[in-house]
Amino acid sequence: MSSEILMHFVTMAVAVLATFVVVSLFLKWAVVKLEGYYKSRGIVLDEGIRADFSRSFKVVVLGLVLFVLMREISFGPVATRYVSYVLLIGITLMCISLVYNFVRGMLDFSLKRKGLSLDEHSSRVLLPVVKAIAWIVALAFLLDNFGFKISTILAGLGVAGVAVGFAAQAVLGDLFSYFAILFDRPFRIGDFIVLDTLRGNIEHIGLKTTRIRSLDGEQIVLSNSDLTGSRVHNYRRMTRRRVLFGFGVVYQTPAAKVEAIPGLVRAVIENVDLATCDRAHFKQFGAFSLDFEVVFYVESPDYGTYMDIQQTINLGLMKTFEAQGIAFAYPTQKIYMTSEEENDA
Structure with a gap:
């Protein structure tokens, strides 16, 4: 290994170490400030979400530093290209995690301000949707950087999407009904509702179906379209x-x-x-x-x-x-009987 290549590695190591220290100090300062801000409003940050976001942020920044250094320091065209591909894939994957944890954290913060929990609220079903969208965007980004014609792929996916849409109208209808329930919030998990002859508590609100625990104890599964198209009596919203x-x-x-x-x-x-x-x-x-x-x-x-x-x-x-001395009534009948002589009279 020549002294020039060794010097390149030392430079990269120092840059990565310096970046890690700066990013860690910045995140520590930002977390302290955010915790103080939220604590003054009676909100406690979720430890798991905070740790996942911090870890994703650090890896993305370090990956970007390495990516820039690989562009600036020459290790040969072939090695640089393949290492750049690996770094690009790694940064993209961590960006997905960063976006997902950011959205999850914002949802958790918004719900806690209303006294709710993300684990119990139906909006948690949005998280897999966010992750799926992030994966699709990331895949398109990677394919474009690897030389594939994204426009041709997207055109093919558009035609396939139309065909799938016609074949899955019922499923899409339930999906749109779920978002109607999510944003309009006619009921939430735990509410006691009456739907036609059905009475029970909401147990789960999913992308396609909603599950209700009836008064008899069995679980009843209804499509979201059935719920949004019916008259629902929500007894939890009663004040008296x-x-x-x-x-x-x-x-x-x-x-x-x-x-x-x-x-x-x-x-x-x-x-x-x-x-x-x-x-x-x-x-x-x-x-x-x-x-x-x-x-x-x-x-x-x-x-x-x-x-x-x-x-x-x-x-x-x-x-x-x-x-x-007042008596309650109950069904009674009086029968009057007369003799034949009385009738003749």
Whole structure:
């Protein structure tokens, strides 16, 4: 090995080492500043994302330095060309990782500002899409630098894409529906929804299908197109629940007690936490009872809370009516029998 080539290697080693030190110090300073900025807003950076981004950034910068040095320092045309190809491939691959980790970090930061987590949010499905696009761009870049005619390849891919598009209309429809769900956000994972006769919680939102855990326990898989084309009732978005129920008392109840019943009902409801009485009325004369109709609000969207409150109100009404001597009605019939003499008279 000649002294000139040795000097080239020493120069490259010193340049790479200096670059590594400068980049490491810069990243350390930038991370400290970012952590302080985010901490003041109550946001903690994801350690894994930060480490992946820092590593990708260092490798890309070092690769670029090596690439420039290989261009400036002559090792012979053949060696320079092949080493440049290897460095170009390595830098391109690390750029994919850099872009992917940057997008992942921005998504994580945006979601944490809203109190959400990237691991639980449906937008994480965008990450494989971002990675696929980055790979396609990187492949086109490498092929162009290796002397292939990209325009011809892209034209062929365009024709093939049209054919595939016609053959996969249903799949593409579900894919576009996924993005409609992602950006419009009619529901999210964990929401309780009602869709026609289906009731359950959203478990997973994918590129093609959404999975719902029904009340009976089985998992139901629906295409995204079915969801976006249907009327979906999202009970998690409720701030309060309106409840309508009725009951009847026997016809033998005195008028004064019938008149007092709405007030008694209102008093029972108002004594229950998270319950607000809207109205209570003597509605109608039923077939075998004096019918009352009651409307109240539960100041919580939770179904279990609603059932607990309804049970408390029902027990309260039973105790109150028992104390007032008011009897609930139940289906009854009276049969009047007469003798033949009475009929003749």
